[in-house]
Structure formats: structure tokens, C-alpha cells
Amino acid sequence: MSPSAALRLHAEIESPRPLRALAGEVTVRGWCLAEDLPAPPPVRLVTAAGILPLTGRSARTDVPQLFPASAAASQCGFVISGPLPAGVHLASLEAQRPDGEWQRFRQLTLAVAAPPFAAVLDEPIAQGTLRDRVKVGGWALSFTEPIAELTLRYGHREIECDTGLPRVDVPARFPGVAPAGRSGFQSRDFLVAGHGPVRVRARLASGRIALAPTKVVFSVASDENHAADLDLTVPRLGLAEDGATRPADLSPPDRTARPLNVLFVLHGSFASNSALHVAALANELAVTGHACAVAVPHDLATLAHHDRPAFRGLTFAEAEAGFVYPDGRGPDVIHAWTTRENVRLLTEKLRARHGAPVIVHLEDNEQQLLALILGRDFAALDRMGDAELDRLVPPDLSHPHRSRTFLAAADGITVITTRLREFAPADKSCLTLWPAADARHFYPRPRPDRFRAVLDAAPGETVLFYHGNVHAANAAEVRELYAAVVELNRSGPPVTLIRTGLDRVALPGELAAAAAPYVLNLGQILHHRHLPALMALADIFVQPGGPDAFNDYRFPSKLPEFFALGRPVVLPRTNLGTLVRHGTDAYVLDRADAAGIAAAVRELRADRTLAEKLGRGAVAFAEKHFSWRRSAAALANFYFSLAPS
Numbered sequence: 245m246s247p248s249a250a251l252r253l254h255a256e257i258e259s260p261r262p263l264r265a266l267a268g269e270v271t272v273r274g275w276c277l278a279e280d281l282p283a284p285p286p287v288r289l290v291t292a293a294g295i296l297p298l299t300g301r302s303a304r305t306d307v308p309q310l311f312p313a314s315a316a317a318s319q320c321g322f323v324i325s326g327p328l329p330a331g332v333h334l335a336s337l338e339a340q341r342p343d344g345e346w347q348r349f350r351q352l353t354l355a356v357a358a359p360p361f362a363a364v365l366d367e368p369i370a371q372g373t374l375r376d377r378v379k380v381g382g383w384a385l386s387f388t389e390p391i392a393e394l395t396l397r398y399g400h401r402e403i404e405c406d407t408g409l410p411r412v413d414v415p416a417r418f419p420g421v422a423p424a425g426r427s428g429f430q431s432r433d434f435l436v437a438g439h440g441p442v443r444v445r446a447r448l449a450s451g452r453i454a455l456a457p458t459k460v461v462f463s464v465a466s467d468e469n470h471a472a473d474l475d476l477t478v479p480r481l482g483l484a485e486d487g488a489t490r491p492a493d494l495s496p497p498d499r500t501a502r503p504l505n506v507l508f509v510l511h512g513s514f515a516s517n518s519a520l521h522v523a524a525l526a527n528e529l530a531v532t533g534h535a536c537a538v539a540v541p542h543d544l545a546t547l548a549h550h551d552r553p554a555f556r557g558l559t560f561a562e563a564e565a566g567f568v569y570p571d572g573r574g575p576d577v578i579h580a581w582t583t584r585e586n587v588r589l590l591t592e593k594l595r596a597r598h599g600a601p602v603i604v605h606l607e608d609n610e611q612q613l614l615a616l617i618l619g620r621d622f623a624a625l626d627r628m629g630d631a632e633l634d635r636l637v638p639p640d641l642s643h644p645h646r647s648r649t650f651l652a653a654a655d656g657i658t659v660i661t662t663r664l665r666e667f668a669p670a671d672k673s674c675l676t677l678w679p680a681a682d683a684r685h686f687y688p689r690p691r692p693d694r695f696r697a698v699l700d701a702a703p704g705e706t707v708l709f710y711h712g713n714v715h716a717a718n719a720a721e722v723r724e725l726y727a728a729v730v731e732l733n734r735s736g737p738p739v740t741l742i743r744t745g746l747d748r749v750a751l752p753g754e755l756a757a758a759a760a761p762y763v764l765n766l767g768q769i770l771h772h773r774h775l776p777a778l779m780a781l782a783d784i785f786v787q788p789g790g791p792d793a794f795n796d797y798r799f800p801s802k803l804p805e806f807f808a809l810g811r812p813v814v815l816p817r818t819n820l821g822t823l824v825r826h827g828t829d830a831y832v833l834d835r836a837d838a839a840g841i842a843a844a845v846r847e848l849r850a851d852r853t854l855a856e857k858l859g860r861g862a863v864a865f866a867e868k869h870f871s872w873r874r875s876a877a878a879l880a881n882f883y884f885s886l887a888p889s
Contacts, residue, residue: 249345251279251285252278253285253347254276254277254278254310255274255350256280257350259273260452264357269623270289270325271324272325275307275320276339277307277320279728281316282316283319284319285341286298287340288338288340289337290337291334293327293328293329296326300325301323304318305318310501314503324348328417330356330418332353334336335357336350337354337795339834340622360387361385361387362384363382363385363446363454364383364458365381366381367380367381367382370459370460372460372461372462373462375465376463376643377434377462377467379434379435380431381409382444383411383456384456385423386888389450390448391449392446393650394446396431396444397440397445397579398462399462400440401437401444403432406430406431407428409428409429410426411425412425412618414427436464440466441459442454447786450545451546461655462734465821480555480796481694481695484524489863497873500746502808502884504883505533505537505571505574505577506575507536507538508536508579508581509594510527510587511536511584512640513542513544514538514547515543515546517801518582521607521660524872524876527555527878529880532880535570537556537563537575538558539560539590540560541575541640550772551685553724575594576601576887577883577886578601579604579605580612581603582604582608584610584641585637585641587637601656602655603654603882604656604658605659607664609798610641610795611644612793613670614642614686616717617715625644651672653670655673656885656886657669659674660820661677661798672689673885674756677803677879678789678805678869678870679805679870680872681808681870682772682872682877683872684773687809688809688863689780690780699740700738702737703812706737706784706845707739707740708739708740708784709742709779709782709785710725710785710787710802711745711775713745714747718789721795721837722788724788724789724838725786725788728842735842736846736849739762740763741759742766744775745762745765745767745768746768775805785806786813786841787800787821787836790816790817790818790835792818795819796815799820807870809862815830815832819826822863827854827858829861829864830860831847851870
């Protein structure tokens with residue numbers, strides 16, 4: 245370049261320095277002008293990995309004050325943006341001269357971090373609004389772990405995609421990233437009716453969820469399941485929070501002076517009810533400084549169902565293979581969550597390796613549960629030999645003989661309700677741990693009347709709510725709830741039952757058909773924190789059942805959540821029903837069967853004063869008796885009494 249051809253450039257880079265680009269996307273902002281030119285020159289960013297051109301101009305009010313004689317000063321702002329591969333690059337900022345040559349005015353170091361997840365939708369369009377019912381595609385790339393599942397979300401819709409399709413362009417953008425060449429995806433089906441910006445959602449191999457926005461909006465008016473005159477673009481009617489009595493912010497608990505490494509061994513996945521209890525206790529223990537891990541036998545990906553877990557999730561195989569806590573040690577305490585066979589087997593292996601004290605938790609009459617599920621009398625099962633029982637008892641239930649040996653060898657026992665102490669050896673230290681509700685989400689909420697106005701079939705409708713799975717142990721009592729709903733609709737104002745959960749045991753065909761018009765079954769709600777907004781639709785909560793060998797020893801985990809929402813709770817005189825005051829804390833029935841439930845609902849509908857009293861009483865009872873923080877503090881003290889110093 246001859247001296248006479250050089251531009252007299254003035255420039256400033258205003259992006260934070262040192263320059264760091266996250267997720268592979270580089271953006272550099274600043275200004276540049278040449279004293280010799282009437283207009284700002286084109287600029288670019290040059291690296292060995294690629295060149296990023298000028299992408300935008302911006303007006304400047306400050307530069308004209310520095311260069312009042314320059315006509316270009318007011319429009320000399322620039323933006324350069326685009327992708328660069330991960331790594332540290334020596335970058336030059338250059339301005340173009342009138343002869344077409346480029347002149348460097350800044351040189352700097354640019355660090356580009358690989359995005360944990362990147363995705364682009366580009367078939368049939370890469371930006372704008374798509375209104376056609378077509379299949380769509382693009383590419384998605386995780387830089388940390390494989391993609392297990394990919395979906396597209398827009399409006400209230402989610403459509404599945406096939407992954408692993410070839411892409412010839414993505415490797416050039418991400419050189420050295422092995423999966424880039426097979427990062428393509430395509431929707432399995434044509435778009436269905438729905439409206440909204442599109443996001444790419446990936447479930448990764450670890451179960452972690454990753455999201456990436458796109459520049460595309462889907463606006464499909466109708467499909468074969470939606471009439472053309474159905475307007476899906478109207479404003480969404482939400483489950484409003486106005487008037488909700490949120491809990492007061494809890495001050496952080498004191499940090500423990502003696503942090504423990506705690507391992508919970510859970511009999512099911514993180515989608516089970518038991519996992520709600522374990523996760524809540526582990527989170528509270530972690531807040532005080534204890535390191536917690538929870539081992540599950542399968543479906544580690546279900547950890548994503550929990551809101552901001554503060555503990556480590558791992559599989560039984562990972563726990564057995566050996567793992568260490570952040571301090572480099574193993575567990576100080578092993579808390580076996582029930583005497584189920586899969587839990588017992590892993591716990592005994594871990595105790596032999598680590599020498600840590602073992603606490604066993606009881607939450608059900610395991611003997612009755614085994615008898616109900618196998619359809620056999622427990623006394624007959626108990627008389628069988630171990631070899632025969634080994635063939636009969638599945639891994640997720642308790643072996644009649646081996647579970648007793650397991651309890652006898654435990655260093656301590658925790659129980660969900662005092663009655664379960666009957667199964668604990670008399671010489672064992674025992675702690676009763678009542679469940680609670682997650683105070684971040686379960687608190688008194690007003691009824692969303694605007695939403696109810698759309699939901700209700702007729703004025704004066706009553707809504708009941710029941711969440712939980714139906715299985716062999718509770719199928720009979722859930723049938724009573726359905727029968728009560730049918731009877732109430734036959735003899736008075738309409739009643740709707742909102743249900744969530746899975747039905748592992750079907751209702752009798754005649755009852756199912758009779759109840760179908762009055763039941764809104766929402767299926768399984770994967771994220772438990774989404775339940776309270778739905779529960780707020782209810783006027784009354786009902787826990788069906790009655791005293792028996794199953795109910796007397798359990799504590800339904802939904803009850804603390806019922807009480808926390810501030811609605812009248814109808815429940816039988818068993819487990820918690822033996823401790824609450826009828827007419828003050830709840831509506832207590834000798835048996836919450838079809839006749840009893842129907843009578844209770846009629847009385848509460850007719851007596852609004854009583855209903856309001858019971859709603860207030862439920863909240864007061866919950867505040868006094870249900871607290872995961874208090875339960876976790878008691879549990880930590882129990883651990884200290886058993887764990888060696």
C-alpha cells in the first residue's frame with residue numbers, strides 16, 4: 245500500500261474488551277470514519293477462520309462533536325456480527341478504501357466459546373412467517389453431549405422431529421465438531437394448527453433440556469382436527485395470580501458447621517411421588533451446606549421434572565461403579581428410601597464399600613402393598629421360601645423376609661407416619677418425617693374466575709380436583725370418587741372432576757362411561773410445579789378412602805398440597821384424618837366413599853360460610869404442621885446422631 249493511498253482513519257471499538265463471544269456468535273460494535281471520505285467506509289472483521297462483513301449502521305451524536313468538519317461523523321456507527329468457530333482468534337478490523345483495498349485500523353484477540361446448543365430452522369424458510377401445512381427442517385447441534393430427542397414448539401403446539409440427517413454446510417461453520425455432518429432434522433409430520441414463534445427444544449443424553457430460538461414464526465390457521473373458523477390467535481386466557489397470598493420470603497437457614505455427604509437411594513425414577521419427598525429434603529439439606537446425591541434405578545432424564553435441583557442425580561450403576569462428592573470423599577450417610585429389593589441390594593453393596601451408616605425410610609405398609617399387587621394373602625406369601633419369593637417379588641417391591649433383615653441391620657429408621665413404627669425393630673432410633681408442599685409453588689391462590697367462566701358448563705358448577713396415579717392399591721377408592729361425581733351430577737348442579745396422573749388400573753367400563761362427561765382428565769403433568777395453577781381451579785379437594793391396612797400406614801403426598809392451596813379438604817378418618825379437626829381444619833368422613841363424598845360436597849356447596857372457614861383452617865394447619873425446612877433440619881440432626889464424627 246503506498247502512503248498516498250492510505251486513509252486517515254479514526255475509530256473506536258465499544259464492545260467490552262477483552263472480546264469474548266458466547267455461543268459461537270460474534271458481535272462487535274463501534275464507529276469508524278475517514279477524514280478523506282464524505283461517507284463512512286465499509287468495515288469488516290478478519291480472522292484466519294473467516295471474515296465477518298458489516299451487518300449494520302447506526303447514527304452517532306457524540307462523534308460529530310469530536311469531528312465537527314466530517315460529514316460522515318453522524319452515521320459512522322457500525323455493527324459486525326456473525327458466527328465464528330470456537331477458539332482464540334487474532335482478529336483485525338479493516339476499512340475499505342475507494343480503490344477496493346482494505347486497510348487495518350485495529351487488531352485484537354477474540355475468544356469464541358462454543359455454544360452448548362445451537363439450532364437453526366431453515367427449510368422451507370429461515371426467517372419470517374410460515375402459514376403452510378408442510379414439513380419443516382433445519383439443523384441442531386449440541387457441543388457437550390448427544391441429542392436424544394428433538395421437538396419444535398410454537399404457540400401451544402409441540403411437534404416431534406427426526407434427527408441425525410446429513411448436512412453439508414454445518415461442518416464448515418463448526419469445523420472439528422464431529423456430529424456437525426449429521427446435525428440435520430426434519431419434522432415427522434406436517435405442521436398442525438397453531439400460532440407463535442418457533443423454538444427448538446432438545447432433550448440431551450443426560451436428560452438436560454436445551455432450547456434455541458429461531459427467526460421463524462408458524463401461523464397455521466387450521467388442520468383436519470380444527471375448524472377453519474376456530475381462531476387460535478385470540479389472546480390467551482391465563483390462570484392469573486392476582487390476589488395470591490405468596491409465602492413470605494424465608495431467610496436462608498444457618499450453614500452447618502459439619503457438612504455431610506448424603507446419598508439417597510430411591511426405588512423409582514425422579515417422576516415418582518417418593519422422588520418429590522427425597523428431592524425436597526435433599527434441596528433443603530443442600531441449602532445448609534450438605535452435599536446430597538440421589539441414585540435412581542432408571543430414567544435419570546426425569547430429573548428434569550424438578551425445579552432447580554440442588555443435588556446430584558445419578559443412576560444405580562453410577563453409584564455402584566463408585567463416585568465421589570465435591571470434597572473427594574464418599575457418602576457419610578446412606579438413606580435407603582424404603583425396603584424395596586432394588587434399594588436393598590444397592591444399599592448393602594454401598595455400605596460394604598463405604599462403611600457409612602444406613603437409614604431406611606418407610607412410607608407404606610410394604611406387606612399390604614405386596615399382597616395387593618401380587619393378588620395374594622400376605623400370610624401365605626410370608627410362609628414361602630426365599631427361592632420361591634425371589635421369583636415372585638419384583639425389584640420395586642419389598643421381599644417379606646429380606647426386608648426384615650434389612651431393617652434389623654439399619655442404623656436408624658425414618659417413617660412418614662408414626663403408625664409405621666410398628667414395622668421398625670424396637671431397638672432402632674426412629675424419626676417421623678411428615679411430608680410438606682413446596683412453598684415456592686404451593687400457597688393460597690384465588691380461584692381464576694375468568695378461566696372458570698370458560699370451563700364451567702353451567703353457572704354454579706363445582707369443580708373437584710384429584711392428582712395422582714391410579715394403581716392396584718388405590719383403585720377401589722378412586723372408583724368411589726368417580727361414583728360420587730356421577731351421583732352429584734344426577735341429583736343437583738353440575739360437578740366436574742379435574743384429574744391428573746396415569747391410570748395403571750382401569751375403571752369398570754360402566755362407571756367409566758357414566759363419569760366420562762364430568763371428568764376432565766389432563767393426564768400426567770411432568771413438572772410438579774405446574775400443578776398449583778391447575779389446582780386453583782378447584783372449589784373442593786377430595787382424598788377418597790377409608791381406614792384399612794393400606795391407608796392407616798400411609799400419608800398421601802397430595803394432602804399437604806391440598807391444605808396449602810386454601811380450599812376445603814374432604815378426607816377419611818385415617819392417617820392424617822385422625823389428627824385434623826372436623827369442621828375446623830378439614831371435612832372428615834368416617835369413610836370417604838361415594839355416599840360420604842357426595843354428602844360432603846352438597847353440604848359445602850350449601851354452606852359457603854363453612855367452606856370458607858375450612859379453606860382458612862386448611863392454610864393454618866399447613867403453616868403449622870407442613871414444612872420441608874423443619875423436616876430437613878430434624879433429619880440432619882438425626883444424621884448427626886448416627887454418623888461418626
